[in-house]
Amino acid sequence: MNNTPKSSFKHILTAAFIAVLATFSVSAFAEETAEHHETKTETKFDAGKMIIEHISDAHDWHILGEGEHAVSLPLPVILYSNRGFDCFLSNKFEHGHAAYNGYKLEEQHVVAVNEAGEVDEEATASIIDISITKNVATLLFSVTCLLWIFLSVANAYKRNPNKTPSGMQSFVEPLIIFIRDEVAKPSIGKKYEKFVPYLLTVFFLILFNNLLGLIPIMPGGANLSGNIAFTMVLALITFVITTINGTKHYWHHVFAMPGVPKAVLIILTPIEILGVFLKPFVLMIRLFANMTAGHIIALSFFAMIFIFGEMSAGAGLGVSVVSVAFTVFMGLLELLVAFLQAYVFTLLSAMYFGSALEEGHH
Amino acid sequence: MELVKPAIGLIFWMCVTFSILLFILTKFAWKPILAMIKEREQTIENSLNEANKARAEMSQLVAKNEELLNLAKEERNKILHEAKEAAEKVKTDIVARAQKEAEEKIQMSFREIEIQKKAAIAEIKNSVGLMALEIAEKVIRKELKGNSEQVEYVNKLAKESNLN
Numbered sequence: 001m002n003n004t005p006k007s008s009f010k011h012i013l014t015a016a017f018i019a020v021l022a023t024f025s026v027s028a029f030a031e032e033t034a035e036h037h038e039t040k041t042e043t044k045f046d047a048g049k050m051i052i053e054h055i056s057d058a059h060d061w062h063i064l065g066e067g068e069h070a071v072s073l074p075l076p077v078i079l080y081s082n083r084g085f086d087c088f089l090s091n092k093f094e095h096g097h098a099a100y101n102g103y104k105l106e107e108q109h110v111v112a113v114n115e116a117g118e119v120d121e122e123a124t125a126s127i128i129d130i131s132i133t134k135n136v137a138t139l140l141f142s143v144t145c146l147l148w149i150f151l152s153v154a155n156a157y158k159r160n161p162n163k164t165p166s167g168m169q170s171f172v173e174p175l176i177i178f179i180r181d182e183v184a185k186p187s188i189g190k191k192y193e194k195f196v197p198y199l200l201t202v203f204f205l206i207l208f209n210n211l212l213g214l215i216p217i218m219p220g221g222a223n224l225s226g227n228i229a230f231t232m233v234l235a236l237i238t239f240v241i242t243t244i245n246g247t248k249h250y251w252h253h254v255f256a257m258p259g260v261p262k263a264v265l266i267i268l269t270p271i272e273i274l275g276v277f278l279k280p281f282v283l284m285i286r287l288f289a290n291m292t293a294g295h296i297i298a299l300s301f302f303a304m305i306f307i308f309g310e311m312s313a314g315a316g317l318g319v320s321v322v323s324v325a326f327t328v329f330m331g332l333l334e335l336l337v338a339f340l341q342a343y344v345f346t347l348l349s350a351m352y353f354g355s356a357l358e359e360g361h362h
Numbered sequence: 363m364e365l366v367k368p369a370i371g372l373i374f375w376m377c378v379t380f381s382i383l384l385f386i387l388t389k390f391a392w393k394p395i396l397a398m399i400k401e402r403e404q405t406i407e408n409s410l411n412e413a414n415k416a417r418a419e420m421s422q423l424v425a426k427n428e429e430l431l432n433l434a435k436e437e438r439n440k441i442l443h444e445a446k447e448a449a450e451k452v453k454t455d456i457v458a459r460a461q462k463e464a465e466e467k468i469q470m471s472f473r474e475i476e477i478q479k480k481a482a483i484a485e486i487k488n489s490v491g492l493m494a495l496e497i498a499e500k501v502i503r504k505e506l507k508g509n510s511e512q513v514e515y516v517n518k519l520a521k522e523s524n525l526n
Contacts, residue, residue, distance in 0.1 A: 147383065201392070
């Protein structure tokens with residue numbers, strides 16, 4: 001607020017103190033794990049496995065701790081297979097060490113086992129796993145939060161109509177107006193109003209989950225918006241809306257681009273048809289790849305601490321300073337990416353709607 | 363490969379929760395919020411338009427007032443001028459009439475005097491003639507009895523001594 005040299009010096013000092021504290025806590029953790037690994041050489045640190053574990057789904061919500069001492073929130077497992085329905089809490093699996101009701105957890109996947117404890121391939125193939133996994137729990141959590149936020153904001157609008165926005169309203173309103181005026185209106189055109197609710201829902205769901213993904217501990221920690229199933233469903237809905245709303249003009253352009261010779265159409269039409277499916281596919285991949293890549297990079301920097309820590313404690317300590325600095329930098333970048341990707345997904349959806357709605361003007 | 367394999371469970375839950383989220387938010391959040399924002403924007407726009415209109419009207423009114431004032435001033439000046447002129451005219455008229463009347467009265471008086479004078483003179487003449495005749499009669503009766511030459515001479519004298 002005040003830019004006197006004294007106060008800015010104080011800010012720098014505070015930042016430096018936090019950085020040093022974070023570095024030491026991380027390096028201490030690194031040393032501890034390094035020692036831990038020395039005694040048990042068979043559990044050597046595997047960076048790739050750790051990263052994949054962090055960005056993939058899980059049947060429990062990890063809170064803190066490592067390996068045997070991990071504290072996590074058990075989540076309900078809901079299964080349907082040729083053996084029928086089954087529903088129980090994931091702590092029955094004891095992190096993959098125990099079988100329960102003929103099911104076992106293998107690499108975070110539920111597999112069916114027989115009495116002898118061997119994997120039953122036929123039953124495993126028939127499993128439909130609709131468990132409340134970490135990602136589903138995050139999804140439910142974020143949906144609850146979004147409902148709470150926007151219903152209360154809607155109430156605020158109803159309580160004082162035609163007043164200046166206050167509190168949460170003043171944070172959300174610019175985003176809503178931005179989506180309406182800068183995304184929907186120019187991309188879709190005259191009939192934009194019909195699509196604004198979907199665009200707003202998608203934008204805020206993606207943004208909220210992107211931001212939630214940046215929080216390393218509960219209720220964050222899941223990589224929902226970087227999960228391909230999540231982006232697939234959203235891209236699919238965009239595809240469905242685009243297809244339903246496609247005008248004659250749009251389909252005419254897809255199947256027989258006007259003003260193009262018949263010979264060229266033989267090549268062009270398959271490309272155009274492919275394009276119809278490619279558009280949502282790219283939408284799916286872009287969000288998935290961006291969010292997952294961000295998590296992988298941040299985790300890689302942390303993994304470096306442990307890799308060097310395994311060599312020597314000093315190296316781990318040295319690298320941790322650089323790693324923390326880079327992770328902070330990545331965190332800030334990811335904050336930007338969180339907004340950017342939510343915006344890009346919404347904007348591209350709006351543009352696809354716009355192209356589907358376009359009427360012939362020549 | 364694990365990463366790019368969409369899990370059926372998440373797809374299922376995503377479809378269910380997203381549909382619910384979209385439905386509830388559209389019905390209870392987006393529609394009222396967007397309507398309210400639109401309404402507010404319109405209110406603001408209307409207010410601005412009205413303010414502009416009021417300002418224009420105000421300036422128009424001021425201009426009109428000034429015009430009216432100027433007109434009133436002109437009217438007043440005109441009236442004053444006319445009144446002055448009328449007053450002047452009335453004054454000159456009255457004076458002229460008075461003068462004329464005075465003149466006429468004087469003239470009349472002169473004429474009267476003239477007439478009176480003439481009458482008086484004629485009377486005096488008559489009286490003098492008679493008196494002279496009487497005197498002359500008496501004289502002549504006394505001194506010249508029946509001298510016609512002398513009577514004639516007296517008459518002649520009386521005629522000559524015209525009193526004009």
